Amino acid sequence: MSLRCLWCSTPESQHREFELGFRSGQCAGCGRCAAACPGGAIRMEQGRPVREQSRCCLCLSCVRTCPNGAWVSYGMDMTAGELVREIAKDEIFYFHSGGGVTFSGGEPLAQADFVARVMEECHVHGIHTAMETSLYAPWEQAEKVLKYLDFLFADIKLMDARRHREAAGVDNGLILENLRRIDESGWPGPVHIRIPVIPGVNDDQENLTETVKFCDTLKKVEKIELLPYHRLGMETYRNLNLAYPLAEVESPSPERMHRLAEDMNRAARRVAVLVGG
Numbered sequence: 001m002s003l004r005c006l007w008c009s010t011p012e013s014q015h016r017e018f019e020l021g022f023r024s025g026q027c028a029g030c031g032r033c034a035a036a037c038p039g040g041a042i043r044m045e046q047g048r049p050v051r052e053q054s055r056c057c058l059c060l061s062c063v064r065t066c067p068n069g070a071w072v073s074y075g076m077d078m079t080a081g082e083l084v085r086e087i088a089k090d091e092i093f094y095f096h097s098g099g100g101v102t103f104s105g106g107e108p109l110a111q112a113d114f115v116a117r118v119m120e121e122c123h124v125h126g127i128h129t130a131m132e133t134s135l136y137a138p139w140e141q142a143e144k145v146l147k148y149l150d151f152l153f154a155d156i157k158l159m160d161a162r163r164h165r166e167a168a169g170v171d172n173g174l175i176l177e178n179l180r181r182i183d184e185s186g187w188p189g190p191v192h193i194r195i196p197v198i199p200g201v202n203d204d205q206e207n208l209t210e211t212v213k214f215c216d217t218l219k220k221v222e223k224i225e226l227l228p229y230h231r232l233g234m235e236t237y238r239n240l241n242l243a244y245p246l247a248e249v250e251s252p253s254p255e256r257m258h259r260l261a262e263d264m265n266r267a268a269r270r271v272a273v274l275v276g277g
Ligand code: SF4
Pocket: 020, 036, 037, 038, 039, 040, 041, 042, 051, 055, 056, 057, 058, 059, 060, 061, 062, 063
């Protein structure tokens, strides 16, 4: 289960399988990838490689063969043990800085068992755990991870169910219900809410005021962070040959972001609203 937000900056994480991208600007047209492709999925056309997806078995020979790094693999298979070993390499750094690991995505709750196992091991190593999530997942999945979670960042995109469906592809009922359940659960918190501010989609006063009112009812929510819309994911869309849905939308100015935060702080009874980076 995952959202399909119009402004998604990590389209490579919307599918469970890893994906193959192509950075055309880095291709010199040498043809080595086509020669190395075992299934004949790549053919050269006018000096450029063209991949036939239905014949590609994702063996990644092209990624390994290309001297210029034009083929790129998004995602990889790893066991929980392998990931923990990678994280533990920085154990001393975590110890001295008091920092920790943030599980993000994509959607960490789409792999709740895996994330819970890695978090449990992080705790064995004394490493603090945080998670950034849409909370669009069955409660049972969220519960598995909460056992080993120290800090939660949860998104609220829109309060209105219909508008949420239009912008993110699904209803927000499950998300809001999970937030309420977390608030009533024995998990100690804290929770920070994040709102990606998308001009023309969710930056109206009605939505932002409704969000503040809702968050004020949740005792574990300390802060709301407003995150300005950005287009950093555009290159990934290009590499994956996907259309970018919000190409015309500009990032909100810092002044606009601060004005929105001020308005929300005026409407808030308890939570603090600030502009995040
Ligand atoms: S991943 Fe393997 S099968 Fe797919 S295009 Fe590359 S070399 Fe060919």
